[in-house]
Amino acid sequence: MSFRTIPCSPADPLRVVIAGAGGMGRAWLATVADSPEVTLAGIADLDVALARDAADAAGLPDLPVGTDAVALARQTGAQALINVTIPEAHHPVTTAALFAGLPVLGEKPVAENVSRALSMAAAAEVTGELFMVSQSRRWNPQLAALRGMTARLGAIGTVSTAFFRSERFGGFRDLMPYPLLVDMAIHAFDSARFLLRAEPVTAYCQSYNPPWSWFAGDANATVVFEMEGGTRYVYNGSWCSPGDITSWNGTWRVSGERGTALWDGDHEPVLDAEVAAGEAAGSSYSGIAGALQVFVRALRTGEPPSGEVHENVMSLAMVEAAVRSATSGRVERLDDVLERAHAQALGEETRADVRNALAGWTSVRDVLAGPERVETG
Template sequence: MSAYRVVVVGCGSMANVWVEDTKGRHDVEIVALVDIKAEFAQAMADRHGLTCAIYTDVEQAIQETGANLVMDITIPSSHHHVCTSALRHGCDVFGEKPMAATMEEARAIVALAEQTGKSLSVMQNRRYNANIRALRGLIDAGTIGRIGYIGADFFLAPHFGGFRDAMESPLILDMAIHTFDQARFLIKADPVSVYCHEFNPPGSWYAGSASAICIYEMSDGTVFCYRGSWSAEGAPTSWESAWRVTGELGTAVWDGEHAPFAEIVGPGEQAGKFLREHARIEADVSWPGHSGHRGCLDEMFAALQEGRRAETDCRDNIKSMAMVLGALESARSGRKIDLAAYY
């Protein structure tokens, strides 16, 4: 019997990525697919050559297959039900972001994970990239000294069509959690407060606010500034954002596509110079892990095998979720929000 008997819940387009990255593992057997429409689950089974059972109820699927791991790839409003059902039946959970639809539901999931001794690990695939690991390496090594500012620019113009075009806050709700989580990953700090201004610029094809500027105070004293738009035609940034991290000795930058680097105050006598000379430090991009979803899944499985919390365990990821919902509260109220009570 495989170490992990997996029930996959939710058979939409994103589930194809999860299934493809999972089914080849020697220690995993997908024992059931669950969807509110059995025909959707059967179509996924046929697409991936799976002969597993098909269900429309997650609890029945767990009980009848002896599953010990649930992959929750449903819509956010379903995450609380799927996750808590799985935890109560003795399963660990790997889930899509956001971990829940509300902070109350997220806190309830964390409490149940503590109570049951099981875990929810959240898919934050943009942490898993050799370049972002290299950028963190520059920071961790003290290359630029103690940091005081981190900024991320995210400017793209995707014409999705469908539900995103009608959302009230499409950028922050559907995408910004990736960048917020990346910022926490890079500086190893958590959000303390946020001020956010949302707006919908001229020419936007979104009904809701497709642009935002957010300023976060972080637990280490750093200020994190996010500037983003999903209706910015021309000169696009990477989907990974464009980053600038400023420290007491210099600055590290990453354009989201190429290797990051730092520029620090150069050696030699520089006293009295109006603008000092700088030396460039190249980052080490030799990180050996897989990129994207597969890299995050590798970490999730490794955490289970080693009996530890994953990098994106719910007790950590709730802080990234707080950055999203706190920003929305700030935008709607027009005031700075204290995030201490959020998580």
């Protein structure tokens, strides 16, 4: 999708407002403050005292604060917005920003469900503003190296992720029905799409809660995705598995026609294969600082970034398909998830221009895929 560019550079940094001053909002505050390409114009939170605290803690006592991020952007002359609010606020805040002429870099998940995500993709089309989702683990140089190895293994049979941790969060995660699938697994699902350069076709999931779990909802899940081309992606995870915990990225095994690639999630991946070592295919971008660099570069050049909203939605659709399968006990088709979400988005949309854009989509999968697949720089 083409979008409005903004001429910005370290000599003329992009002025941004951050929406959301919670745990992750503070991480973004520090990242923006450290970046030579971006200048902080303000921070907003429904709880303005929290925004003030976050600014003070970052050593920025004069930073403008407010409760409405778009209004604050207008007052301060900001050119873009970083949305780090709770998932339920992603749709209203991002849509308001796009219609106010502000490109948006938003935290994962793109929205609280696929239907709202499709509405945001249509809003980006209507406004011609860039909306990129920061799926931070995609910006991991070790994952980029594993992707390079995967490309040398010929046809891929299976990719698997093991994610086993023992986390006592307290708060909302302890009460969610599917804390692992909804709050965490999206990182791995998005990484699997990136690794394989392939989209999901079906999902089968068993989600369950071990007897000793301290979570109210299902802390464990095993999901099998059939990906385009027939590769199976298998995710096996738990939030309540004391002993020999894995990396926050999980541990990965890519099993292909010509060999195997392994990644422990924290160190360089290893290739066990009868293939030439080839060029190391790394990436210069890392974590949320990498996502910010990519966002600024996209605004400057007009090149669609990895994480552009259309390209990101399928990762959330994998979560929704897994949860649906966990409740139905059946294999769920991703196309059905997309079509149902599209019908819901059309039914719920309150803006006529966005509804018209959604109504013009004949195949949701084709619209999300776009004219060409986005590659990372």
